Amino acid sequence: LYLDAFNQRVMQKAFDDADVSFYPLFDAGVHVFVGENHPLAGRDIIRPEELTVWPRYSFEQGTANSFYYSEEPLSYVEHSRNIRISDRGTLSNLLTSYNGYTLSTGVLSSEMHTGIVSIPLDTDERMTVGYIMHNERKPSELLDRYIEELHRIIGESEGVTAR
Structure with a gap:
């Protein structure tokens, strides 16, 4: 899960209602994921307004969920159209085959390393x-060992600040 300035209040209320606590792992700036052949792929940084002409890929949240629960940050940013998907394999295929984008932490999972680039968003x-x-x-x-391993991996990741 992630918290940002937009969803933190709503998410914290949901955590309190469910009697759960949030344990931070790392902080990251928002990044744009695009295919390596996307016209924006060679950029060092992308401004939000440059994304408005491209389709945005986002995960299906179901009919009862609010955009506060979105998997992608800045869900309120303007875009030409939104293509909703339900799995990471489809996201990877769309990113490598078409000129859309998604927003995330900048940390590429192992299945996303080939054909996808991560570029900081100017925000x-x-x-x-x-x-x-x-x-x-x-x-x-x-679980303690798993969390220790997560911290080790995070410590080796570029562009993130371990917590």
Whole structure:
């Protein structure tokens, strides 16, 4: 999950209502993911207004969810059209095959390393990525090791600030 200036108040209320706590892992600036052949792919930085002519890819949130729960930051930014998808494989295929974009942390998952580039978006917005845990639960030894591994990987990642 991530928190930003736009969704933090709504998400914190949802966390409180569910009796869970948010544990930050890292902070990151917003990045644009495009295919390596996209006209914007060679840029060092992209301004938000440059994205308005391109289709935006976003994950389907269901009919009952608010845009505060969007997987992508800055869901309110203007775009020519929005193509909703339900899985990362489709997102990767769309990014590498067509001239759309998605917004994220800038951290590329292993399946997204080929054919996709991450370019910083010219904005002051920051994302705090983390996980939630129910307040009555204690992490298992396995979960503690997993979180330690996440911190190790985060420490090796470019463009993120570990928390």
